[in-house]
Amino acid sequence: MAQIIGGIGTSHVPAVGAAIDHNKQNEPYWVPYFEKIAPVRAWVRAAKPDVCIIAYNDHASAFSLAVIPTFAIGVAATFPPADEGYGPRQVPEVAGHPRLAWHLAESLILDEFDMTIVNEMAVDHGLTVPLSVMFDQPEEWPCKVVPLCVNVIQYPAPTGDRCYQLGKAIRRAVDEFPGDERVLILGTGGMSHQLQGERAGLVNADFDLAFLDRIVTDPAGQAAVPHTDYLREAGSEGIELVMWMIMRGALDEQVREVHRGHHVPTSNTSNGVIVLENA
Amino acid sequence: MTTKYPRATPDRAPRDYDDIPGTYVMDGDHSRRGYALNMFCMSLNQEANRDAFRADESGYLDAYALTDDQRDAVLQRDWLGLLRLGGNIYYTFKLAIFDGLSMQQVGASMSGIEAAEFQQMMIDGGRPIEGNRTTADLGATPAEEQH
Numbered sequence: 001m002a003q004i005i006g007g008i009g010t011s012h013v014p015a016v017g018a019a020i021d022h023n024k025q026n027e028p029y030w031v032p033y034f035e036k037i038a039p040v041r042a043w044v045r046a047a048k049p050d051v052c053i054i055a056y057n058d059h060a061s062a063f064s065l066a067v068i069p070t071f072a073i074g075v076a077a078t079f080p081p082a083d084e085g086y087g088p089r090q091v092p093e094v095a096g097h098p099r100l101a102w103h104l105a106e107s108l109i110l111d112e113f114d115m116t117i118v119n120e121m122a123v124d125h126g127l128t129v130p131l132s133v134m135f136d137q138p139e140e141w142p143c144k145v146v147p148l149c150v151n152v153i154q155y156p157a158p159t160g161d162r163c164y165q166l167g168k169a170i171r172r173a174v175d176e177f178p179g180d181e182r183v184l185i186l187g188t189g190g191m192s193h194q195l196q197g198e199r200a201g202l203v204n205a206d207f208d209l210a211f212l213d214r215i216v217t218d219p220a221g222q223a224a225v226p227h228t229d230y231l232r233e234a235g236s237e238g239i240e241l242v243m244w245m246i247m248r249g250a251l252d253e254q255v256r257e258v259h260r261g262h263h264v265p266t267s268n269t270s271n272g273v274i275v276l277e278n279a
Numbered sequence: 280m281t282t283k284y285p286r287a288t289p290d291r292a293p294r295d296y297d298d299i300p301g302t303y304v305m306d307g308d309h310s311r312r313g314y315a316l317n318m319f320c321m322s323l324n325q326e327a328n329r330d331a332f333r334a335d336e337s338g339y340l341d342a343y344a345l346t347d348d349q350r351d352a353v354l355q356r357d358w359l360g361l362l363r364l365g366g367n368i369y370y371t372f373k374l375a376i377f378d379g380l381s382m383q384q385v386g387a388s389m390s391g392i393e394a395a396e397f398q399q400m401m402i403d404g405g406r407p408i409e410g411n412r413t414t415a416d417l418g419a420t421p422a423e424e425q426h
């Protein structure tokens with residue numbers, strides 16, 4: 001059977017993608033951040049995932065306000081990088097895993113998570129920056145990807161607990177998938193940041209560090225944190241952190257923290273990363 | 280203030296996030312006010328649309344059911360006003376990308392400071408949460424009391 005080999009939480013800041021694409025990783029502004037993700041890259045190289053399930057959000061790229069799915073799963077064979085207004089990022093096309101993705105879609109819906117099934121979808125920085133964080137600049141991405149797109153732009157996003165429960169359902173589905181795939185699950189977005197309004201630039205490092213502690217030791221407690229606490233304490237775009245709960249839900253109750261990094265700022269964002277294995 | 284447009288009064292019962300200063304939660308009330316505006320911004324994802332908008336901004340906007348204020352705020356690049364008129368930052372940022380602006384430049388504009396000052400604030404750890412949790416922390420004019 002397929003196997004969940006671990007989970008990664010990471011921010012998906014567009015500026016990180018641009019720094020990688022434009023070879024700025026050795027510039028003084030970026031060195032401290034890239035030092036903190038070097039152990040992530042080393043862990044992923046050793047872990048050799050066949051497939052990554054990536055929980056991320058679309059930023060007005062594939063989805064607009066015309067249709068707003070809360071949870072959407074990409075079942076296609078390929079997903080092209082989206083044009084977010086600059087022309088598409090010059091990164092490899094993302095290869096899907098239709099057989100696993102359809103298995104997940106069917107299993108999750110029968111498990112009472114009403115997924116939207118997506119056969120055609122461009123993927124934006126929310127999905128491709130985490131790939132760059134893990135894999136830098138390969139000719140081809142070294143794993144397949146099942147995109148799990150979560151609405152966190154139109155209020156209300158799914159609750160932290162709903163995301164956590166979805167993660168548990170993903171785990172049940174992966175455990176039943178006939179195959180020998182090594183599956184890595186990612187929760188992306190955050191950490192604290194506010195892009196909009198007079199409070200733009202808000203960062204709350206204490207909140208972020210407490211979040212990192214709590215998803216390791218008390219995920220159910222973190223899952224119960226209401227939206228307004230994220231909006232107020234982590235900034236309006238800090239609500240993206242609920243997607244990390246999907247990753248956490250797919251792991252065992254007890255996990256081992258392999259690596260953690262936290263860096264302020266990358267652009268307007270408090271940037272966090274964590275690598276977890278089942279204990 | 281950096282915009283002439285006041286904050287809209289929500290057409291709904293008060294909510295517990297209404298007192299978060301300088302923050303425009305994209306709830307149903309906000310979204311229905313800004314639908315056409317945000318969908319205009321979304322259209323700039325396509326290169327052909329960017330070219331058409333570049334050629335004739337005002338004419339291009341005729342295809343969208345914007346209010347006069349929204350149209351004015353788009354043409355004036357009133358970044359804070361766009362939020363107050365129903366815009367969402369992920370959408371309005373499409374217009375900023377069109378103009379070649381960074382999120383830090385837009386953030387500076389919305390919070391009424393210079394871009395260099397905003398950039399330095401981020402390098403110094405960002406805008407602190409202390410004093411920015413509630414409108415009561417700040418008094419009636421959040422942005423002006425930041426500094």
